Amino acid sequence: MSDSTLIAATRTDGLGGRLLAMANAKALADRLGYRFGFTWNSRVVSNQESHMVDLAKNVFSAEFIDRHWLGDKIGDSRFGVLGGATFTPAELEPIARQKRLHGWICNEFDVFDFFRDDGAGPIRRSETLRGFGFSPAVRQALDAAAACRFPGPMAALHLRSGDIVRGHHRRSLVFANKVIPSTLAKAIVGEISSMGLKTLLIGQDRATLDYLKAETGALLATDFGSGEFKGETACTFFEMALMARCRQIHAGSSIYAVVASVMGDTPFIGAGALFGTRRAAEIVLEELRTHEPHYHPLEAAFGYQWAFLSLEDEIDPAQGREILEKAQALDPQNDGYPMKIAGTFFREGNHAAGEAILKSVMTSQSGRRSKIPLPVMDIVARVARDRRTGKKDIEAFFTAAEAGYPHPAACCAYILTEVLGDKKSASEMAARLVKANPGNPIFRRIRRRAGMGRKPKKRGLAKAIWWLGGLKAPWF
Numbered sequence: 001m002s003d004s005t006l007i008a009a010t011r012t013d014g015l016g017g018r019l020l021a022m023a024n025a026k027a028l029a030d031r032l033g034y035r036f037g038f039t040w041n042s043r044v045v046s047n048q049e050s051h052m053v054d055l056a057k058n059v060f061s062a063e064f065i066d067r068h069w070l071g072d073k074i075g076d077s078r079f080g081v082l083g084g085a086t087f088t089p090a091e092l093e094p095i096a097r098q099k100r101l102h103g104w105i106c107n108e109f110d111v112f113d114f115f116r117d118d119g120a121g122p123i124r125r126s127e128t129l130r131g132f133g134f135s136p137a138v139r140q141a142l143d144a145a146a147a148c149r150f151p152g153p154m155a156a157l158h159l160r161s162g163d164i165v166r167g168h169h170r171r172s173l174v175f176a177n178k179v180i181p182s183t184l185a186k187a188i189v190g191e192i193s194s195m196g197l198k199t200l201l202i203g204q205d206r207a208t209l210d211y212l213k214a215e216t217g218a219l220l221a222t223d224f225g226s227g228e229f230k231g232e233t234a235c236t237f238f239e240m241a242l243m244a245r246c247r248q249i250h251a252g253s254s255i256y257a258v259v260a261s262v263m264g265d266t267p268f269i270g271a272g273a274l275f276g277t278r279r280a281a282e283i284v285l286e287e288l289r290t291h292e293p294h295y296h297p298l299e300a301a302f303g304y305q306w307a308f309l310s311l312e313d314e315i316d317p318a319q320g321r322e323i324l325e326k327a328q329a330l331d332p333q334n335d336g337y338p339m340k341i342a343g344t345f346f347r348e349g350n351h352a353a354g355e356a357i358l359k360s361v362m363t364s365q366s367g368r369r370s371k372i373p374l375p376v377m378d379i380v381a382r383v384a385r386d387r388r389t390g391k392k393d394i395e396a397f398f399t400a401a402e403a404g405y406p407h408p409a410a411c412c413a414y415i416l417t418e419v420l421g422d423k424k425s426a427s428e429m430a431a432r433l434v435k436a437n438p439g440n441p442i443f444r445r446i447r448r449r450a451g452m453g454r455k456p457k458k459r460g461l462a463k464a465i466w467w468l469g470g471l472k473a474p475w476f
Helices: 015-032 062-068 089-099 125-130 136-147 182-194 206-216 232-244 255-264 277-294 297-311 317-330 336-348 351-368 375-385 387-402 406-419 423-436 441-452 461-472
Strands: 006-009 035-038 079-081 103-105 154-159 198-203 248-250
Touching: 006 015, 015 035, 015 089, 015 125, 015 255, 035 062, 079 089, 089 103, 125 255, 136 232, 154 182, 154 206, 154 232, 154 255, 182 198, 182 206, 182 277, 182 297, 198 206, 198 232, 232 255, 248 255, 277 297, 297 317, 297 336, 317 336, 336 351, 336 375, 336 387, 351 375, 351 387, 351 406, 351 441, 375 387, 375 406, 387 406, 406 423, 406 441, 423 441
Parallel strands: 006 035, 006 103, 079 103, 154 198, 154 248
Antiparallel strands: none
């Protein structure tokens, strides 16, 4: 082992994701006798709808930063990546020497699923996370949570709203598993109560939390003093530390809840564990049937979305369409719903009905946006990348395209380009579209985009060449 080899956490997403990666990386570095380092922004990340990330100096102590902070970012060309394939302690140093690596990037949440260290005890991330050097403000929040007096044994219920329920991610339809819908909360609180536990509700929308508290008697973080913390960062740590003290944590796959689970060695219980997925979806639909007006329209729409995605493989397309149409009525700006509704028609073989929906949406979007992908095409591509949930949708779109329907074909040409990287097939499909519909500006732009090929992920010369190639591509 070598104390000069670095294991680094370099995630650039939200606070929870960064903290979990750091806990993994430092716990592994401590086990192996390596150095630990992390990247973190020295300027506030505030231009992202999904999260805000405070300055490193506002989250961590000066000593911790001086010892472990690597700056805003590091070049990763001289680092290997841990996760995705099994590895052992004995393998890392020879590989690092052979490839002249400075160390390893450790960003995968499930990295320990791939770590093999026979005969050694488990790696305790909880102790590692609790041992981080936090800033005075964060330490004050953690100490305040530790000093709170609970009225009895408690379970936490984490209700995330924000970007997935009310923000831009609600349109993608691939992040729903991160959230327990607020429309399921009453039933969960009832089950928790039957176990002899009180419920701590943690969430983002005060009106929803107040309604659920009035209906169920659950307690809120404000009941323990969260309102006394002015900064979002300190309040978030206070809430995570409160959850960490509970007997169990009920949540979707929200990383905040996972961090709280790690922090307190607290059992983490998923959304379908209490009832099973189908029964949970049925409870949500019943709650909406009787109490929909009590919820914010986007909270109710997400309840329908969550129920549909939970039942999608068990109900027929017409039943699915009925649920989706209720969601769409509450959230008409969500482009994911017409995409899914069109997909239900394609699955039934009613290609004309699905074509009509896509044509209407894409024509409307094209009038507001000249670039490809149009929003609905981007959503189809996101679904195509999620192989667990998107397989049937994408098969239905390609079936409709092969049957000669142009708007699903346009979406498929973009999937071939950007998801599958099949420039040849994409260009051929787009060329057929233009030949059959020479006056359609959407199809001409699709052909141009297919000719450019897949967009490079990293900035630099490759992306510049790709962009210049687009300038040369023909418009018709």
